[in-house]
Amino acid sequence: TETFVVGSKSFTAVAINTAAKAGQWIKTKLGDINHVGTKFSAQDLVTEVDKGSEKLIRNLIMTHFPNHSILGEEGVEPGPEASAKALQEMSDEEYLWIVDPIDGTTNFVHGFPFFSVSIALAHKGEVIVGVVYDPSRDELFVAEKGKGAYMHGKKTEVSEDETLLTSLIATGFPADRDGALPINLKGVQALSPKVRNIRVAGSAALHLAYVAAGRLSGFWEIGLNAWDIAAGALLITESGGRVTDTEGKPYHLGVRNVMATNGHIHEEFQNELAVAEATGFVK
Numbered sequence: 553t554e555t556f557v558v559g560s561k562s563f564t565a566v567a568i569n570t571a572a573k574a575g576q577w578i579k580t581k582l583g584d585i586n587h588v589g590t591k592f593s594a595q596d597l598v599t600e601v602d603k604g605s606e607k608l609i610r611n612l613i614m615t616h617f618p619n620h621s622i623l624g625e626e627g628v629e630p631g632p633e634a635s636a637k638a639l640q641e642m643s644d645e646e647y648l649w650i651v652d653p654i655d656g657t658t659n660f661v662h663g664f665p666f667f668s669v670s671i672a673l674a675h676k677g678e679v680i681v682g683v684v685y686d687p688s689r690d691e692l693f694v695a696e697k698g699k700g701a702y703m704h705g706k707k708t709e710v711s712e713d714e715t716l717l718t719s720l721i722a723t724g725f726p727a728d729r730d731g732a733l734p735i736n737l738k739g740v741q742a743l744s745p746k747v748r749n750i751r752v753a754g755s756a757a758l759h760l761a762y763v764a765a766g767r768l769s770g771f772w773e774i775g776l777n778a779w780d781i782a783a784g785a786l787l788i789t790e791s792g793g794r795v796t797d798t799e800g801k802p803y804h805l806g807v808r809n810v811m812a813t814n815g816h817i818h819e820e821f822q823n824e825l826a827v828a829e830a831t832g833f834v835k
């Protein structure tokens with residue numbers, strides 16, 4: 553339809569080709585990093601590969617859609633305030649590409665093969681295309697608003713788990729800790745006795761793609777940015793799942809505390825997080 557195609561160039565085709573090209577390039581750089589820098593805290597890492605991947609992605613998108621806007625992690629000053637401001641300034645753009653050039657930089661630096669490239673396209677603030685690419689497994693997840701989500705031509709569907717008891721879920725520990733316990737540890741305390749098990753694998757975008765594909769039944773994380781979530785959120789809703797903030801409010805680009813499930817366990821999941829919040833557990 554007109555929404556997705558300009559001339560002969562489909563938005564989705566450009567998103568797919570760009571994510572695939574960036575991911576394949578990243579993979580050639582694994583184990584070949586000369587310098588690891590830090591951003592907002594000692595645990596907040598960045599490499600020349602993050603920056604190179606973002607450059608490659610920006611160039612490809614700009615070649616095809618020169619009048620579109622691009623919000624990319626490495627084009628924004630580090631820290632939550634700067635990224636919220638950058639999103640706010642750009643969220644009114646008609647077409648906004650939202651890019652995480654490597655989601656899971658810590659894994660990339662350590663050679664732990666769980667990282668991804670995340671590319672979303674928003675039209676007037678609503679995500680219409682989402683692509684998450686995992687170069688280590690050559691798995692590409694793609695969703696178009698209203699048209700479903702796919703992995704290599706096969707429709708993805710969320711899991712059928714009806715309760716936490718049979719659910720494998722995931723979360724992420726934030727980089728900006730500076731010696732403190734991760735903020736979501738009380739959520740881990742509340743949920744861990746209720747679920748089958750919990751994974752903390754290090755790429756929010758890929759965790760979200762796994763919820764879409766039914767490999768995980770739920771995921772939550774505190775303090776993320778638009779580029780971590782936008783593509784994965786569309787993958788999940790187009791696979792039959794549900795994405796909100798941790799208070800159950802509908803997902804939008806400004807959501808930082810995200811909760812995503814197969815839909816069936818959403819309320820139970822949210823109740824346990826609320827219990828954790830109310831009763832405190834670890835501080």
Ligand code: 2AM
Pocket residue numbers: 592596625652654655656657658723724725726727728754755756757773775776777780
């Ligand atoms: P990144 O690898 O692109 O930086 C891991 O829990 C998740 O948190 C990853 O998706 C990671 O994305 C993200 N992350 C890392 N540092 C962060 C920070 N300083 N603020 C918010 N999210 C961060």
Ligand code: CA
Pocket residue numbers: 597625657
């Ligand atoms: Ca980062």
Ligand code: CA
Pocket residue numbers: 652654655656756779780
């Ligand atoms: Ca990220």
Ligand code: CA
Pocket residue numbers: 602625652653654655656657
């Ligand atoms: Ca990143």
